[in-house]
Amino acid sequence: MELQNREGQYVPEVTLKQRKGGELVDVQTKDIFANRTVAVFSLPGAYTPTCSSTHLPRYNELAEQLFASGVDEILCLSVNDAFVMEAWGEHQEAEHLTLLADGNGDFTEGMGMLVDKTDLGFGKRSWRYSMVVRDGRIEKMFIEPQKPGDPFEVSDADTMLDYLNPEADRPSFATIISKPGCPHCARAKQALADSRIAYEDITIGNRDITSRSLRAMTGHATVPQVWIDGRHIGGAEDLKAHLDQAVA
Known part of the structure; x- marks a missing residue:
């Protein structure tokens, strides 16, 4: 499957899930992205090594710089259920991030990023990528190269910040x-x-x-x-x- 860069297109209008206050809540993508600038990073799965050790924590670390660069919200998406995403978030440094569950893969499939990872026992999961979305429209995508394993080269928080604000300082x-x-x-x-x-x-x-x-x-x-x-x-x-x- 050839992954497509969808810059210039609008994000899919679907319903995602989130656990909030002990309840399972519907989150409409049209509400998340409308009239806002949102940084999104999507990953293969909660609790997986790169996602837990590097991908998510660095977005949390650079959140202040991303917000100062015009981002209204930072979303972490994964084809997991909302209970898994909630539990993972509680064990991560993720206080500045919003973790949303694309349990059915509707958003990911609509983005053309749903891939088959049955060889790992994962089933259908998201390819690793990130993007800047302004008022529902995809301005920039960073898609990991299609090669074996779980490449992590361009969807990181530092690349995102360099795109939004090349002069931004990194926090100590x-x-x-x-x-x-x-x-x-x-x-x-x-x-x-x-x-x-x-x-x-x-x-x-x-x-x-x-x-x-x-x-x-x-x-x-x-x-x-x-x-x-x-x-x-x-x-x-x-x-x-x-x-x-x-x-x-």
């Missing part, structure tokens, strides 16, 4: 290891917040990390310990120096 992300009641940790967290750097806080003393873990990872026994974009920065004073240098 930080991890901080802290202890409850530590004033230096509070100071470091405030410094990250003031610099608009999103961070994950890992607290020593819970079941996931101990002081020994901290020493093994950093060679230090003091908190906080901060990483930004994969680089170990150090403690609160080290972080201040790093942020001051970045501003200078």
Whole structure:
């Protein structure tokens, strides 16, 4: 089957499903796309490796930049049922995304993206692609190349953002290891917040990390310990120096 680029055409008018407030809700595509700019990414299935580790999380990470570039909503579509999509979303970092179920494959088939994956035991699923839709009309499509496996080369969030806003900066992300009641940790967290750097806080003393873990990872026994974009920065004073240098 030859996948077709449908730029310039309108998206199919179908009914999708979503679990909301414990109820199964009908979602009309004509309501989603009308008078709005929507970024859509469609994937083979919830819980599959690339979808969970890279495709969905990066769209969530870049959501603020996508919204600032004119996107009203970011949709994740898959030929799964609404219960699966809801459960998957709860186990993912997806607070900025809308996950919709195309359980019958109606939308995907209408897009010409329904493919046979019976060799994997999946049945009919969506080919991996993304698109920008303005007022129901497809402006741009990024369709993964038709080759064996599950290619993931062009439907990613960074490619989408580059198309919408080539000058957009990528956000930095930080991890901080802290202890409850530590004033230096509070100071470091405030410094990250003031610099608009999103961070994950890992607290020593819970079941996931101990002081020994901290020493093994950093060679230090003091908190906080901060990483930004994969680089170990150090403690609160080290972080201040790093942020001051970045501003200078």
